[in-house]
Amino acid sequence: MSQAVRHDAMRARNLALVLGEVGARGAVTRAALAEITGLTKTTVSKLVGDLIEGGLVVETGAVRDGERGRPGVEIRISGRSVAALGLEVNVDYLSVCVVDLARTVRLRRTQAVDNRAAPPVDSIARLGNLAANVVDEAVEKGLRVVGGVLAVPGPVDRTTGDVRNAPNLGWRDVPLASLLRHFPFPVRVENEANLAALGELWFGSGLPDFLHVSGEIGIGAGLVVRGRLFRGAHGFAGELGHVVVAPDGPQCRCGGRGCLEQYAGQDALLAAAGGVRGQLGVGQVAQRLREGDEKARDACERAAWALGVALSSAINLVDPGAIVLGGIYAPLFRWIGDVVGDTLRARLGQMRGTVPPVIVSRLGAEAAALGAAGQVIEQVMADPAALLHT
Amino acid sequence: MSQAVRHDAMRARNLALVLGEVGARGAVTRAALAEITGLTKTTVSKLVGDLIEGGLVVETGAVRDGERGRPGVEIRISGRSVAALGLEVNVDYLSVCVVDLARTVRLRRTQAVDNRAAPPVDSIARLGNLAANVVDEAVEKGLRVVGGVLAVPGPVDRTTGDVRNAPNLGWRDVPLASLLRHFPFPVRVENEANLAALGELWFGSGLPDFLHVSGEIGIGAGLVVRGRLFRGAHGFAGELGHVVVAPDGPQCRCGGRGCLEQYAGQDALLAAAGGVRGQLGVGQVAQRLREGDEKARDACERAAWALGVALSSAINLVDPGAIVLGGIYAPLFRWIGDVVGDTLRARLGQMRGTVPPVIVSRLGAEAAALGAAGQVIEQVMADPAALLHT
DNA sequence: CGAATTAGTCTATGTTGTGGACTAAATATT
DNA sequence: AATATTTAGTCCACAACATAGACTAATTCG
Numbered sequence: 001m002s003q004a005v006r007h008d009a010m011r012a013r014n015l016a017l018v019l020g021e022v023g024a025r026g027a028v029t030r031a032a033l034a035e036i037t038g039l040t041k042t043t044v045s046k047l048v049g050d051l052i053e054g055g056l057v058v059e060t061g062a063v064r065d066g067e068r069g070r071p072g073v074e075i076r077i078s079g080r081s082v083a084a085l086g087l088e089v090n091v092d093y094l095s096v097c098v099v100d101l102a103r104t105v106r107l108r109r110t111q112a113v114d115n116r117a118a119p120p121v122d123s124i125a126r127l128g129n130l131a132a133n134v135v136d137e138a139v140e141k142g143l144r145v146v147g148g149v150l151a152v153p154g155p156v157d158r159t160t161g162d163v164r165n166a167p168n169l170g171w172r173d174v175p176l177a178s179l180l181r182h183f184p185f186p187v188r189v190e191n192e193a194n195l196a197a198l199g200e201l202w203f204g205s206g207l208p209d210f211l212h213v214s215g216e217i218g219i220g221a222g223l224v225v226r227g228r229l230f231r232g233a234h235g236f237a238g239e240l241g242h243v244v245v246a247p248d249g250p251q252c253r254c255g256g257r258g259c260l261e262q263y264a265g266q267d268a269l270l271a272a273a274g275g276v277r278g279q280l281g282v283g284q285v286a287q288r289l290r291e292g293d294e295k296a297r298d299a300c301e302r303a304a305w306a307l308g309v310a311l312s313s314a315i316n317l318v319d320p321g322a323i324v325l326g327g328i329y330a331p332l333f334r335w336i337g338d339v340v341g342d343t344l345r346a347r348l349g350q351m352r353g354t355v356p357p358v359i360v361s362r363l364g365a366e367a368a369a370l371g372a373a374g375q376v377i378e379q380v381m382a383d384p385a386a387l388l389h390t
Numbered sequence: 391m392s393q394a395v396r397h398d399a400m401r402a403r404n405l406a407l408v409l410g411e412v413g414a415r416g417a418v419t420r421a422a423l424a425e426i427t428g429l430t431k432t433t434v435s436k437l438v439g440d441l442i443e444g445g446l447v448v449e450t451g452a453v454r455d456g457e458r459g460r461p462g463v464e465i466r467i468s469g470r471s472v473a474a475l476g477l478e479v480n481v482d483y484l485s486v487c488v489v490d491l492a493r494t495v496r497l498r499r500t501q502a503v504d505n506r507a508a509p510p511v512d513s514i515a516r517l518g519n520l521a522a523n524v525v526d527e528a529v530e531k532g533l534r535v536v537g538g539v540l541a542v543p544g545p546v547d548r549t550t551g552d553v554r555n556a557p558n559l560g561w562r563d564v565p566l567a568s569l570l571r572h573f574p575f576p577v578r579v580e581n582e583a584n585l586a587a588l589g590e591l592w593f594g595s596g597l598p599d600f601l602h603v604s605g606e607i608g609i610g611a612g613l614v615v616r617g618r619l620f621r622g623a624h625g626f627a628g629e630l631g632h633v634v635v636a637p638d639g640p641q642c643r644c645g646g647r648g649c650l651e652q653y654a655g656q657d658a659l660l661a662a663a664g665g666v667r668g669q670l671g672v673g674q675v676a677q678r679l680r681e682g683d684e685k686a687r688d689a690c691e692r693a694a695w696a697l698g699v700a701l702s703s704a705i706n707l708v709d710p711g712a713i714v715l716g717g718i719y720a721p722l723f724r725w726i727g728d729v730v731g732d733t734l735r736a737r738l739g740q741m742r743g744t745v746p747p748v749i750v751s752r753l754g755a756e757a758a759a760l761g762a763a764g765q766v767i768e769q770v771m772a773d774p775a776a777l778l779h780t
Numbered sequence: 781c782g783a784a785t786t787a788g789t790c791t792a793t794g795t796t797g798t799g800g801a802c803t804a805a806a807t808a809t810t
Numbered sequence: 811a812a813t814a815t816t817t818a819g820t821c822c823a824c825a826a827c828a829t830a831g832a833c834t835a836a837t838t839c840g
Contacts, residue, residue: 002410004427005395005403006828007795013395014797020392031818038394043797045819062818068807069817209623221707225623232709233599233615233746239706242741247636247699255740256702309637312646313703316629317611319622350645351632356623396797397826404828421787433828435788452787458838459786 011047012385014039018047019384022057022075029063029072048075054388055081055144056101056380077102082380082387083138085148085183086373087131088192088366089115089123091168091217095366096131098138098145099373101380103202106143107134108366120174128179135183146380146387148187149372150176151195153216158235161189167253168217190375192368193238194229196361197222199371200324202378204363209321211314212361213240213307214368215328217266223318230318241265243310263306266328272299282328289335297335304336308343315348315356326361333360401437402775404429408437409774412447412465419453419462438465444778445471445534446491446770467492472770472777473528475538475573476763477521478582478756479505479513481558481607485756486521488528488535489763491770493592496533497524498756510564518569525573536770536777538577539762540566541585543606548625551579557643558607580765582758583628584619586751587612589761590714592768594753599711601704602751603630603697604758605718607656613708620708631655633700653696656718662689672718679725687725694726698733705738705746716751723750 003009014037021036022028028036034044051057058078062071079102088095092115097108109130115123127150135145154166163174180187197212201224208227214220219241223230231237241261242254249258262268266282273285273296288296311323325333325340341358348355361367380387393399404427411426412418418426424434441447448468452461469492478485482505487498499520505513517540525535544556553564570577587602591614598617604610609631613620621627631651632644639648652658656672663675663686678686701713715723715730731748738745751757770777 002403002407004407004429004828005400007400007797010395010397010400010796010827013392017392017394029818034819040798041819042799042821046797062805064806066807067817068815070805070807070819072818225620230615230620230708233711234709236742237707237709239709239741242706242738243703244634244699244737245637254738256737309634310703313633313700314707316632317627317704317707318620319624319627319629321623347632347634347646348644351629352626394797397828400796400827419787430829431788432790432830436827452836454837456838457786458784460788460836462787 008385012383014043015047015050015384015388016382018044019051019056019077019381022051023077023381027060027074027076029074031072033075050388051075051384054384056384056387079104079106080142081144082377083143083145084373084376084380085131085135085138085145085185085187086151086369086371086376087127087148087187088151088195088369088372089127089169090151090153090192090365090368091116093365094123094127094130095369096127096134097366097369097373098134098143099370099377100143101377103374103377105203105370105373106141107137108369109134110365116168116170120169120171124174124176124179128182132182145183145185147185147376148183149195149375150180150187150189151192151368151372152176152189153192153218153220155236156189156191163189188375190372191220191235191238193220194222194231195369195371195375196220196326196363196367197224197238197324197371198229198374198378199363199367199369200224200326200361201227201371202374203370204361204367205322205324205359207322207324210324210356211311211318211320211322212324212326213311213329214326215264215266219261219265219327221314223320225320240310240314243313245306245309260306260310264303264310269299269303269328272302274299282331286331289332300332300335301339304339305343307336308340309347311340312344312347315344320356322356323358324361325358326363326367330361330364398775402773404433405437405440405774405778406772408434409441409446409467409771412441413467413771417450417464417466419464421462423465440778441465441774444774446774446777469494469496470532471534473533473535474763474766474770475521475525475528475535475575475577476541476759476761476766477517477538477577478541478585478759478762479517479559480541480543480582480755480758481506483755484513484517484520485759486517486524487756487759487763488524488533489760489767490533491767493764493767495593495760495763496531497527498759499524500755506558506560510559510561514564514566514569518572522572535573535575537575537766538573539585539765540570540577540579541582541758541762542566542579543582543608543610545626546579546581553579578765580762581610581625581628583610584612584621585759585761585765586610586716586753586757587614587628587714587761588619588764588768589753589757589759590614590716590751591617591761592764593760594751594757595712595714595749597712597714600714601701601708601710601712601746602714602716603701603719604716605654605656609651609655609717611704613710615710630700630704633703635696635699650696650700654693654700659689659693659718662692664689672721676721679722690722690725691729694729695733697726698730699737701730702734702737705734710746712746713748714751715748716753716757720751720754 079100221238221240242259246258252259469490472491611628611630632649636648640652642649
């Protein structure tokens with residue numbers, strides 16, 4: 001519910017407005033900020049003063065742009081004080097990163113571990129260590145880590161922050177509170193597919209509207225509309241893997257039949273490409289494709305067709321601005337992108353003038369960890385006043 | 391983009407906050423409002439004073455609740471001053487209504503016309519007349535009509551307000567500006583499925599989260615999340631009719647195959663129920679069903695199964711809080727509701743703890759016109775200051 | 781009937797943004 | 811080279827709005 005607006009809330013909003021404009025434009029003078037925001041020069045000066053004092057922005061010297069008149073002083077987001085921690089547990093690796101307020105990745109560590117084999121407690125402890133080291137390093141660099149978000153591959157209970165069920169990890173009711181309380185700043189938990197989409201938003205293509213598809217063992221999707229994540233009524237939106245491709249298709253572990261996952265999930269794709277389960281990785285499939293392996297090519301085509309079918313349903317329902325393929329689809333994009341696009345055009349082209357473009361994510365496995373850190377940064381950008389007064 | 395907050399914006403927001411609280415609770419005293427909103431009694435008194443002066447709320451006498459202390463004076467939304475016009479063009483009828491700020495329907499007129507047969511200009515003129523009469527009557531009742539929204543069955547260009555293509559009506563590039571400028575208040579155009587969903591939100595079940603399915607010739611859906619309509623990147627979200635049921639199913643007019651519309655659209659349903667096209671209405675099908683007609687029953691079952699399949703994809707993607715069936719599915723609900731529910735449970739039950747309930751819309755053909763008027767009311771509630779200062 | 785209690789108003793005060801005057805620092809003009 | 815013009819940023823008096831607490835009003839309890 002929206003809250004009452006008092007003087008402090010007014011100030012908080014205007015601070016966020018100015019900070020957001022600085023972030024969006026990279027470097028702006030106070031005078032330009034006044035014109036953009038509609039606030040007076042006086043007010044902008046005061047707001048910028050507070051932001052500088054809080055270390056959120058810095059003056060970067062006068063601009064000599066050849067225009068006449070006194071040159072303005074450019075203001076930029078400061079990357080030297082506030083930072084955020086991103087954490088990720090996934091099936092076969094752990095990853096942490098520290099991102100500063102200017103959205104520069106300052107530190108990152110990835111550790112290959114089979115988290116299905118290890119008990120959850122061990123994985124959590126290992127991640128905790130990794131993160132503690134990275135945070136120490138960040139502090140040495142003069143950064144102030146103000147928050148963290150942990151990405152887990154499965155639905156997260158939005159109220160408690162616990163993981164109810166992460167089938168890919170084999171986790172069930174894992175209480176993450178112990179890990180999260182380990183730090184001197186708040187740490188939240190969030191679904192990995194959602195965070196990968198946000199990673200793409202803040203560190204990838206820069207598009208404000210898209211559906212990001214994370215192909216892994218399951219297939220998740222994160223919908224970003226006008227720069228904001230769509231979560232649905234309970235926070236479970238984006239289960240693209242169980243969208244129907246063929247209602248009488250192969251049995252799926254979800255209880256349904258013919259779900260996308262059975263055609264384009266990692267296991268289905270690898271099996272169709274001719275690997276014994278667990279013996280073949282996506283990297284090797286890409287290698288075989290480069291060598292012209294027909295079985296691998298057919299497997300990709302089938303997966304891409306199914307992905308196109310499921311995405312055509314998704315586009316009809318949620319009308320995304322673009323489709324971004326990530327996860328295992330990124331390395332395979334050369335062999336699936338066109339088939340997906342063709343399938344979409346065949347099913348949607350007549351109805352809509354334009355079909356959303358299908359593009360590949362340039363972010364690798366770190367997408368979710370980046371999105372996690374980015375979410376903290378976003379929170380600071382949305383309410384800088386919260387940081388200034390404490 | 392969020393705007394700068396000045397004193398007037400602060401006031402505007404607090405006015406909206408107070409008005410919204412009055413609307414949500416039906417009747418509240420100033421003292422209760424102060425406690426609810428966190429504003430001081432002084433401020434609430436001033437805000438309420440302005441709202442009373444503007445005719446948006448009224449005092450309805452002291453409450454004698456048996457508690458000790460001075461009794462408070464209850465404030466309610468006033469239905470006696472501000473009102474909104476809802477208009478709807480559909481395939482076989484025109485409909486207009488006037489709704490007051492208390493969301494009471496004050497006037498409504500429906501006219502059966504075959505708008506496919508008539509040229510668009512005639513339909514528009516007829517609707518204009520109908521609306522002008524109703525507005526006159528409203529004015530006689532002392533109401534001040536502050537805005538209107540027109541519902542059309544097809545995608546609307548959000549920027550110009552023109553209808554690009556309404557296949558069910560046979561309309562193409564119909565410029566509605568002439569009709570819309572006819573009134574001394576602004577009139578916008580909006581998609582009928584979206585407005586039907588909003589009608590359900592404000593005049594129906596009262597749920598804040600649901601997917602409303604408008605079964606007509608096409609099948610549209612409107613997604614409401616936390617009391618707000620989800621539109622997607624271009625405003626074309628909710629095309630449930632072209633969600634894939636079977637990728638190699640019957641050819642659809644959209645260019646795809648096996649779209650939901652081919653199984654559960656009005657034409658498909660009536661054809662399967664044994665009618666020659668145009669000879670049988672939904673009402674008669676319901677009659678036959680009551681009489682135990684097997685062909686009609688099988689047709690409904692097949693449509694319901696397909697609807698369940700498509701909805702399971704939709705639920706996986708957008709995670710709605712409930713499914714509300716409207717349009718032609720409302721009179722047929724007795725014969726399709728269970729099959730839809732069973733299909734959903736079979737496909738989703740294992741994955742999610744609970745499957746969204748499938749309920750029937752209690753609103754009839756007026757859903758969209760009500761939603762249209764409701765949208766104007768909502769706008770007033772969201773920014774009452776805009777009305778007060780002019 | 782007076783004490784206690786709650787509703788609502790009134791007045792002085794504080795916080796924030798505004799608008800215009802003012803100072804500062806550059807380029808253009810003479 | 812000196813002066814005018816232009817733009818950036820600061821300063822100060824003022825206005826808008828919310829706050830806090832005193833005050834008045836209207837009720838129930840004892």
